[in-house]
Amino acid sequence: MVDQPFIQLNRVNKWYGEFHVLxxxxxxxxxxxxxxxCGPSGSGKSTMIRCINxxxxxxxxxxxxxxxxxxxDVKNVDAIRRxxxxxxxxxxxxxxxxxxxNLTLAPIWVKQMPKAEAEDIAxxxxxxxxxxxxxxxxxxxxxxxxxxxxxxxxxxxxxPKVMLFDEPTSALDPEMIKEVLDVMVxxxxxxxxMLVVTHEMGFARTVADRVIFMDRGEIVEEDTPEEFxxxxxxxxxxxxxxxxxxx
Amino acid sequence: MTDIAAGSVxxxxxxxTGVVGWLRQNLxxxxxxxxxxxxxxxxxxxxxxxxxxWALLDATFVGTFEDCRKGTGACWAVVAEKRHFMLFGTYPxxxxxxxAAATALFIVTLLVSTRRSLWGRPLMIGWIASFIxxxxxxxxxxxxxxxxTTENWGGLPLTLMLSSIGIIAAFPLGLVLALGRRSTxxxxxxxxxxxxxLVRGVPLISVLFMASVMFPLFLPEGVTIDKLLRAQVGIxxxxxAYIAEAVRGGLQAVPKGQFExxxxxxxxxxxxxxxxxxxQALRIVIPPLVGIFIGMxxxxxxxxxxxxxxxxxxxxxxxxxxxxxxxxxxxYIFAAAVFFVFCYFMSKYSQYLExxxxxxxxx
Ligand SMILES: Nc1ncnc2c1ncn2[C@@H]1O[C@H](COP(=O)(O)OP(=O)(O)O)[C@@H](O)[C@H]1O
Ligand SMILES: [Mg+2]
Numbered sequence: 001m002v003d004q005p006f007i008q009l010n011r012v013n014k015w016y017g018e019f020h021v022l023x024x025x026x027x028x029x030x031x032x033x034x035x036x037x038c039g040p041s042g043s044g045k046s047t048m049i050r051c052i053n054x055x056x057x058x059x060x061x062x063x064x065x066x067x068x069x070x071x072x073d074v075k076n077v078d079a080i081r082r083x084x085x086x087x088x089x090x091x092x093x094x095x096x097x098x099x100x101x102n103l104t105l106a107p108i109w110v111k112q113m114p115k116a117e118a119e120d121i122a123x124x125x126x127x128x129x130x131x132x133x134x135x136x137x138x139x140x141x142x143x144x145x146x147x148x149x150x151x152x153x154x155x156x157x158x159x160p161k162v163m164l165f166d167e168p169t170s171a172l173d174p175e176m177i178k179e180v181l182d183v184m185v186x187x188x189x190x191x192x193x194m195l196v197v198t199h200e201m202g203f204a205r206t207v208a209d210r211v212i213f214m215d216r217g218e219i220v221e222e223d224t225p226e227e228f229x230x231x232x233x234x235x236x237x238x239x240x241x242x243x244x245x246x247x
Numbered sequence: 248m249t250d251i252a253a254g255s256v257x258x259x260x261x262x263x264t265g266v267v268g269w270l271r272q273n274l275x276x277x278x279x280x281x282x283x284x285x286x287x288x289x290x291x292x293x294x295x296x297x298x299x300x301w302a303l304l305d306a307t308f309v310g311t312f313e314d315c316r317k318g319t320g321a322c323w324a325v326v327a328e329k330r331h332f333m334l335f336g337t338y339p340x341x342x343x344x345x346x347a348a349a350t351a352l353f354i355v356t357l358l359v360s361t362r363r364s365l366w367g368r369p370l371m372i373g374w375i376a377s378f379i380x381x382x383x384x385x386x387x388x389x390x391x392x393x394x395x396t397t398e399n400w401g402g403l404p405l406t407l408m409l410s411s412i413g414i415i416a417a418f419p420l421g422l423v424l425a426l427g428r429r430s431t432x433x434x435x436x437x438x439x440x441x442x443x444x445l446v447r448g449v450p451l452i453s454v455l456f457m458a459s460v461m462f463p464l465f466l467p468e469g470v471t472i473d474k475l476l477r478a479q480v481g482i483x484x485x486x487x488a489y490i491a492e493a494v495r496g497g498l499q500a501v502p503k504g505q506f507e508x509x510x511x512x513x514x515x516x517x518x519x520x521x522x523x524x525x526x527q528a529l530r531i532v533i534p535p536l537v538g539i540f541i542g543m544x545x546x547x548x549x550x551x552x553x554x555x556x557x558x559x560x561x562x563x564x565x566x567x568x569x570x571x572x573x574x575x576x577x578x579y580i581f582a583a584a585v586f587f588v589f590c591y592f593m594s595k596y597s598q599y600l601e602x603x604x605x606x607x608x609x610x
Binding site for chain 2: 053054055078081082084085086088090092093094095096105106109110154155158
């Protein structure tokens, strides 16, 4: 690749007290790449992607997003958060605002966008996630799948260059998982750079350029989905795959 | 099974519904409840009749204290006779229209503010304008109004001003203290905690007493600060500490994910507080906040210990007149009624607000 990597983690370490949650994580993500991260619960997947937009602070090593290093400098943090969108397992929509207000809040208050323009953009994205008719409802009146699609649209309204997903479908009833995955597949096809923590292996196969397997704070294995699923190298990966694939 | 599905059987039996059903279920379900019901009815009828006789049928509504002494019922004439002192304290008699107008202006502004559609900057300016006009009316010295010093302000306008200015000023201070207490900056956190705990740890009476007696000792000679102002500052500090703790409870109840979503969208600390966190936290704490407001409204009567005549103290003083001293009960009932009207209004309005702000969010 001629491009410098879009996201780069260099030997990142993090501790919660005595607990070593991230061990020497190095990772580089090129523009337009789609990466799926999986691994057993508690292995540090959330912590790793939350370090990329500074919801968590790393203690050693370096993280760069678009060449900007994440430091304690608030300016850098703000600049990076403008480029990085995030979707949470529990949606985290603002319950006191309507769907439309959820979408326009950040463009209006962070980007100083005029309200009418922000609403136009919001409606465009609501159409893209197939729920324009819910614009004036409150999040509490929507189903889980609809809420998660609103959350994706809310991030997209800030026009991010990369999207982080932290188990976006694990809080959903089975029949709603597909509607969210469909939106994510469509987003991947549009060329968005994506880091997705998920155990939806079908999604990984169709969309991912690379699959990363984490265990106990380390990146254990990293490969194309094809290789990862058919010829896993480490025993830990094999064990994990047998647990989630084999019934 | 098929019976249950049929429409006719899915209704409860008639004996359990309607007025008769309600009576039977709640008042006459067994002989013991029957006995209790009849006993309670007896007490209500006898007590109610005595009360109506005293307060209405045998009462003296107009007349002199001699008329009152002849009667067996309540003497409401005391309220008419002493109305100026009860409502306005030592404010000059011939200027009574001024505190009356100030009070009326306050009540109108308050009623206008209850309309949600009017909330915004103009209303805030309206409140400031109202307070300025009230101040001018009370104080005089301009526009040909005779000056009246704050020493002579008293009664209902004093109670309303002390408590409303107290609430309006204490609220933002309380918010800042609540945020300060949760701050990650150690000095700000320590200062907030110290202030809150110190103020909450002492009775309001001692705060007022310190404000009026101790505070002047620390001022350079020749500098005096108006006694009313000192009492007002004491009340504001006191209320702010309680408001801060109520709001902190609300902040803790907002899920962590809300803070994270706001951060991830790039909102600054103050914007996320103002737009995301506080609107949710404050809605949760409406009931305790209104409780604090009602408490403050009633606690303003403690300014009597530093010699200010709030509504209650004015009423108490008005019956020092030997001729009317016997009718203190009636005077206190009047004071209680005025307090009740305002407190009940606050309570009802808070319930309305809760419903209004919850609309649309319910699943
Ligand atoms: N704020 C925290 N304080 C202490 N330990 C934490 C905290 N957050 C996460 N952990 C621990 O760090 C480990 C990794 O957590 P996480 O990144 O959420 O894992 P994953 O997303 O892979 O399930 C877990 O063992 C978890 O208990
Ligand atoms: Mg996780």
